[in-house]
Amino acid sequence: MDAASSRTDAIRTAVANQMRIHRTINRMSQDELAERAGISRRTIQRLEKGDIAMDIKHMQGIASAFGIHWLEFMKRVNDDIEGDGHPNSNST
Structure with a gap:
């Protein structure tokens, strides 16, 4: 697997993780998230x-739908990739 493909897989995994984390925190079903x-x-x-x-x-x-700006969501995705995917993390 090349570096670009590996990075793409890492991003997709982190997006998936953050979506599940935020859906759980917000007590949303997939249906509700989709609608919102x-x-x-x-x-x-x-x-x-x-x-x-x-x-x-x-x-x-x-x-x-999660009540955050899309840039904040992507920061959390990046934090997940970097190993600190907690939604309330204050990583520097």
């Missing part, structure tokens, strides 16, 4: 399984 984010439940399922990459539309809708 304005995307299909199937897309939510595929994102949480790491089957597809998140695009900006997905990112904005999902972050908004």
Whole structure:
């Protein structure tokens, strides 16, 4: 596996982890997240399984559904990749 493919897999895994973490914290089902984010439940399922990459539309809708800015969501995804994926972490 090349470096780009490895990085893509890491991003997809981190997105999936953060989605599950925030859905749990917010006590949301996949159906509820899909409705609030304005995307299909199937897309939510595929994102949480790491089957597809998140695009900006997905990112904005999902972050908004969680009550955070999409840049904050992506920071948390990056923290997950770096090994500190706790949603309330104050890593520097």
